[in-house]
Amino acid sequence: MTEYTTIRTEQVDRVGVITLHRPEALNALNTQLMTEVLDAVTGYERDPGIGAILITGSEKAFAAGADIKEMQPQTYADTFAGDLFAAWDQLAQARKPTIAAVAGYALGGGCELAMLCDVLLAADTAKFGQPEIKLGVIPGIGGSQRLTRAVGKAKAMEMVLTGRMIGAEEAERAGLVSRVVPAAELLTEAHKVAATIAGMSLPIAMMAKESVNRSFETTLAEGIRFERRIFHATFATADQKEGMAAFIDKRPPEFNHS
Numbered sequence: 001m002t003e004y005t006t007i008r009t010e011q012v013d014r015v016g017v018i019t020l021h022r023p024e025a026l027n028a029l030n031t032q033l034m035t036e037v038l039d040a041v042t043g044y045e046r047d048p049g050i051g052a053i054l055i056t057g058s059e060k061a062f063a064a065g066a067d068i069k070e071m072q073p074q075t076y077a078d079t080f081a082g083d084l085f086a087a088w089d090q091l092a093q094a095r096k097p098t099i100a101a102v103a104g105y106a107l108g109g110g111c112e113l114a115m116l117c118d119v120l121l122a123a124d125t126a127k128f129g130q131p132e133i134k135l136g137v138i139p140g141i142g143g144s145q146r147l148t149r150a151v152g153k154a155k156a157m158e159m160v161l162t163g164r165m166i167g168a169e170e171a172e173r174a175g176l177v178s179r180v181v182p183a184a185e186l187l188t189e190a191h192k193v194a195a196t197i198a199g200m201s202l203p204i205a206m207m208a209k210e211s212v213n214r215s216f217e218t219t220l221a222e223g224i225r226f227e228r229r230i231f232h233a234t235f236a237t238a239d240q241k242e243g244m245a246a247f248i249d250k251r252p253p254e255f256n257h258s
């Protein structure tokens with residue numbers, strides 16, 4: 001069992017949970033914390049008993065951004081040679097579905113971490129922003145790209161150029177989050193969503209995720225061709241036979257993830 005110092009992990013109902021835990025710094029994402037998050041994600045990816053990964057923070061902050069105190073003294077040569085933040089791409093490459101449950105601040109790298117996840121659920125207390133410009137930098141973990149795809153150019157431009165935060169309702173209206181729930185219900189709801197996904201056939205959920213993600217990277221015609229081929233491939237699984245047989249037999253499916 002790995003000992004983590006800046007995150008907490010637990011496994012419930014085939015869901016691998018990662019709770020960011022650096023309360024003294026509002027979960028600011030320093031190297032230690034991100035290394036631990038990525039290590040935990042790798043562990044859950046390898047674990048056949050896990051079907052979805054849930055990432056959450058505290059009531060006050062999902063994460064207040066990349067660690068400014070750690071970044072401040074770095075030189076251009078440091079950031080370039082070390083390819084600062086490139087490791088985070090590993091989360092985007094996760095093949096199992098990932099869910100972010102956001103309460104409080106999700107700023108800069110915190111907003112980017114949430115956007116690296118597949119499903120984004122927000123508490124009514126959530127505040128999203130890309131305030132890097134106020135620090136004399138720009139988003140560096142995909143914020144200018146993923147935020148723009150999520151909320152469109154006009155809102156993304158305003159947020160990235162002014163650093164303005166948006167609340168949960170505005171984030172939902174703009175399409176950044178799938179749903180807003182009362183803060184007291186966030187974890188319960190997020191667990192429900194994650195457990196629902198984890199209860200599906202794992203290979204089929206992974207195919208569904210890959211297919212949706214393809215829509216961000218290719219033309220419509222290519223995307224539809226990709227989806228059709230993957231759809232055909234689902235018929236090679238035992239879970240397709242089981243899922244359809246269960247419907248016909250009027251019983252819940254018992255997927256065995258093969």
Ligand SMILES: CC(C)=CC(=O)SCCNC(=O)CCNC(=O)[C@H](O)C(C)(C)COP(=O)(O)OP(=O)(O)OC[C@H]1O[C@@H](n2cnc3c(N)ncnc32)[C@H](O)[C@@H]1OP(=O)(O)O
Pocket residue numbers: 024025026028029064065066067068069105107108109110131132135137138139140141
């Ligand atoms: C550059 C790239 C690629 C990515 C980035 O993410 S840059 C960072 C973007 N995030 C920000 O600019 C937000 C910074 N934080 C704040 O503006 C405020 O902390 C707040 C509005 C989120 C909350 O304000 P509040 O007054 O409630 O709390 P503080 O006293 O300011 O914070 C408590 C404690 O946490 C430390 N903290 C907060 N955010 C960070 C951070 N991103 N990096 C490092 N440390 C952070 C803050 O300094 C304070 O600790 P001390 O009391 O020890 O100073």
